[in-house]
Amino acid sequence: MENVYAVKGNIIFTPDLGKYSIFENSYIIIENKSVKGVYEKLPEKFKDIIVKDYGNSLIIPGFVDLHLHAPQFANLGLGLDKELMPWLETYTFPEEKKYSDLVYAKKVYSSLIKELWKFGTTRSVIFATLHKESSKMLMDMFNISGLSAYVGKVNMDRNSPNFLIETTENSLKDTEEILIEYSNKYDLVKPIITPRFVPTCTEELMYGLGKLAEKYNTKIQSHLCENKDEIAFVKELHPRSKNYARVYYETGLLRQFSTCMAHCVHLKEDEIALMAKKKIFAVHCANSNNNLSSGIAPIRKLIDRGIPVALGSDISGGHSLSMINTMVSTAQVSNLNYAVKNRAEKPLNTAEIFYLATKGGGKFFGKVGSFEEGYEFDALIIDDSTLPIVKELTLEERLQKFIYTGDDRNIKIRYVAGKEVSEPTF
Amino acid sequence: MENVYAVKGNIIFTPDLGKYSIFENSYIIIENKSVKGVYEKLPEKFKDIIVKDYGNSLIIPGFVDLHLHAPQFANLGLGLDKELMPWLETYTFPEEKKYSDLVYAKKVYSSLIKELWKFGTTRSVIFATLHKESSKMLMDMFNISGLSAYVGKVNMDRNSPNFLIETTENSLKDTEEILIEYSNKYDLVKPIITPRFVPTCTEELMYGLGKLAEKYNTKIQSHLCENKDEIAFVKELHPRSKNYARVYYETGLLRQFSTCMAHCVHLKEDEIALMAKKKIFAVHCANSNNNLSSGIAPIRKLIDRGIPVALGSDISGGHSLSMINTMVSTAQVSNLNYAVKNRAEKPLNTAEIFYLATKGGGKFFGKVGSFEEGYEFDALIIDDSTLPIVKELTLEERLQKFIYTGDDRNIKIRYVAGKEVSEPTF
Known part of the structure; x- marks a missing residue:
């Protein structure tokens, strides 16, 4: 029974969309990094293992x-x-320029990783900048923190300010260097191919990145159909492509079950069908879509069509790294989608959104985001005793109350892949 | 120079919609309960007064x-x-029934007032329940706390569950009793006439309440055009009235500059004109409108038409008492209103929303919500040093960062009408 232990408490997870599995005062048994099972009573053969009782x-x-x-x-x-x-021109690009400076980068990235830890985000998929060195440093820092992440050095070789642009050749060369050095360096931190978005990437670059993804069997992330002006610009740049998603498809960037696309607010029917067929993750970024007036993404429809959906904070288009904040925002825009479309698409309920914030996104990492057998044990211990609770609540209501009214103060302990992760001390 | 003191720090307020007044490292001089002026240097004649320096x-x-x-x-x-x-039938009415029990009411109301204090809400306009005794108790508790509030015993004499309904006669009698006893009892806590909304109030009741408002010169609050089904129900109940707002108007409940109406999501043209003419406050409840799928209120249009607009948390349709949370939600739905209406109505910017959350609502209380001369000194001391700020920010940016990423931990001190208010200790 080496490397086996249990945690005890009120266990809630969603093996399927919108369906809670709830075990009151029960045990999760963990062996090495993964869940062996959930039990209401500790089975006899495990009677000698360490039990961490979270009351x-x-x-x-x-x-x-x-x-x-x-x-x-x-x-x-x-x-x-x-x-x-x-927004990109005024706020974002001038800030990203600074990440050639490793000292500045370290300062911001330290602060970021601490905040991710604070808010209980155990796994994230991240755009860095086009700078190779600070992107590598970010991977090294994540590895030290114990949190899991895909980190992408950004690629951009056109339509970008002259202080934030690469040649196609260097962009591919730097990316390949990272893939060689980092693909197998860490267990929980991996590189990901990251063309910023079609407007800033030549066809040659995107094609080259698609080849690299195939060669190194790498995941890919980018942006898709966030804003109407952006979509019009893509149309102008690629008049022969049927739509925005097809540009990625034609350059080999929509890899089966291995690509995630942020936003997907204004997808056309052909794009939905293509994403569903290739099982491309649509990353719903409700706060950012609200803050930048991008619009309301039709998430219910994307789910119903079989597209894997996850949630993204999308800072700093989103203003909060908190996934519970992101979940509430997701619920709200889903309700507004229902209201403004004459009640055509049913809103997402809390259990569905909880699934998206855990197993929905976890699938991109493998067996992550659930307490089913074989899933990597990523967990948060939530102490809601300081919330103003004035009457008896069910466990489901307690979870809902934490999501809607709690914050980082309620997250007491974090586990990633079977290990308790303490606050990073960069 | 008795009863004169100053506070010192970085002062920000909005005398006009969307226009910040910013005084770096400056002084506000307060005499008794009101602002005498804002000064970059302490004038000679005030050189001996106490200065509370908030760095x-x-x-x-x-x-x-x-x-x-x-x-x-x-x-x-x-x-x-x-x-x-x-939602009213399932969650709200069964809860409100409990407030005939003063022990339960005290427990919840204590917790509520502490939370309002925590989040820096110095003034609020409140629906209690139809229960006279616990409504009085809530006023007494607010008075003890030092926070300012209008508190309304709710009136409802039709279309309500049999465990939460009054006779018309008792409803009016209890209301008048409260008006007599409480109208002049406290400086900062006042009763307000509170017909729940048209569906639960007979014409006779509304008419009687209108008379009481006139007799005692009392303010009025209710709900208006929150949800499409509610509006259809009002139409059914009052087929001869032109619209929802007209029912209130015809029964004497739209008092010049003295009535506030929550929601106003689906106003018709005639209702907008009527509210503008009578200067009826429209209380925008973005979180609640999102949570209950009510829709997007056209706030820019209401402001442009001359309706006084304020913000409301509308708990528990809204899920947060935090006005900074409410402000972010207000910004987001304003952006979505812009996005879904083909960019017709310009979104509200942060300075405009800050005005709505301070002076916009403060007007309902009189000279409240600003640091102009003669305004009652309600203030919050915001320490943002614990926020992850990684580069130099202007004062305006620091305020924006607090609104979008701060919380109650950043609010260090609260003043109401010239007095520092400490945490309630019920």
């Missing part, structure tokens, strides 16, 4: 954030009065 | 919440998967 706390899967921009952490909460394209 | 903190007006349901605090964050009418 009346809730035990839930760690949160998964499938889209965020690490350097934009410095701009968090600022400048949210513009749409995407002018 | 690098921000000093902003206290927040004003013009719509919330005190008893629903017990349901905060729960049951947000229904629309208005079924």
Whole structure:
């Protein structure tokens, strides 16, 4: 029974969309990094293992954030009065320029990783900047922290300011260097191929990145159909492509079950069908879509069509790294989608959104985001005793209350892949 | 120079919609309960007064919440998967029934007032329940706390469950008793006439309440055009009235500059004109409108038409008492209103929303919500030094960062009408 232990408490997770599995005052047994099982009573053969008893706390899967921009952490909460394209030029690009400076990068990235830890985000998928060295450093820092992440050095070789652009050749060369050095360096931290978005990437670059993804069997992330002006610009740049998603498809960037696309607010029917067929993750970024006036993504429809959906904080288009904040925002825009579309698409309920924030995004990492057997044990211990609870609540209501009214103060302990992770001390 | 003192720090307020007045490292001089002036240097004649130096903190007006349901605090964050009418029946009415019990009421109301204090809401306009005794108790408790509030015993004499309904006669009698006893009892806490909404109030009751408002010169609050089913129900109940607002108008409940109406999501042209003419406050409840799928209120249009607009947390349709949370939600739905209406109505910027959360709602109380001369000194001392700020920010950016990423931990001191208010100790 080496490397076997149990945690005890009120266990809640969602093996299927919208369906809670709830075990009151029960045990999760963990062997090495993964869940062996959930038990209401500790089975006899495990009677001698260490049990970490969390009393009346809730035990839930760690949160998964499938889209965020690490350097934009410095701009968090600022400048949210513009749409995407002018916002990029005014706030984002000038900030990202600074990440050639490793000292500045380290300062911001330390702060970011601490905040991710604080908010219980155990897994994230991250855009760094085009700078090779600070992107590598970010991977090294994540590895030290114990949190899991895919980190992408950004590629951009056109339509970018002259202080933030690469040649196609260097962009591919630097990316390959990272893939060689980092693909197998760490267990929980991996590189990901990251063309910023079609407007800033030549066809030659995208094609080259698709080849690299195939060669190194690497995952890919980018942006898709966030804003109407952006979509019009893509149409102008690629008049022969049927739509925005097809540009990625034609350059080999939509890899079966291995690509995630942030936003997907204004997808056309052909794009939905293509994403469903290739099982491309749509990363819903409700806060960012609200803050940058991008619009309301039809998430219910995407789910019903079989597209894997996850949630993203998308800082700093989003203003909060908190996935519970992101979940509430997701619920709200889902309700508004229902209201403004004459009640055509049913809103997402809390259990569905909880699934998206855990197992929905966790799938991108493998067996992550659930307490089913074989799942990597990422968990949060939630102490809601300090919330103003004035009457008896069910466990489901306690979870809902934490999501809607709690914050980082309620997250007492974090586990990633079977290990308790303490606050990073960069 | 008795009763004169100064506070020192970085002062930000909005005398006009969307226009910040910013005084770095400056003084506000307070005499008795009101502001005498804001000075960059302490004038010679005030050289001997006490100066409370808050260093690098921000000093902003206290927040004003013009719509919330005190008893629903017990349901905060729960049951947000229904629309208005079924939500009332399932969650709200059964909870409100309990407030005939003063012990239970005291427990919840203590918790509520502490939370309002915590989040820096110095003034609020509140629905209690139909119960006379616990409504009086809530006023007494507010008075003890030092926070300012209008508190309304709710009136409802039709279309309500049999455990939560009054006769018309008793409803009017109890209301008048409260008006007699409480209208002049406290400086900062006042009763307000509170017909729940048209569906639960007979014409006779509304007419009687209108008479009482006139007799005692009392302010009035209610709900208006929150949800499409509610509006259809009002139409059914009052087929001869031109619209929902006209029912209130015809029964004497739209008093010049003295009535506030929560929601106003689906106003018709005639209703907008009527509210503008009578200067009826529209209380925008973004979180609640999102949570209960009510829709997007056209706030820019209401402002442009000359209707006074304020913000409301509307707990527990809203899930948060925090006015900064409410402000972010207000910004987001304003952006979505812009996005879904083909960019027709310009979104509200942060300075405009800050005005709505301070002076916009403060007007309902008189000279409140600003640091202009003669305004009652309600203020919050904001320490943002614990926020992850990684680069130099302007004062305006620091305020924006607090609104988007801060929380109650950043609010260090609260003043109401010239007095520092410490945490309630019920």
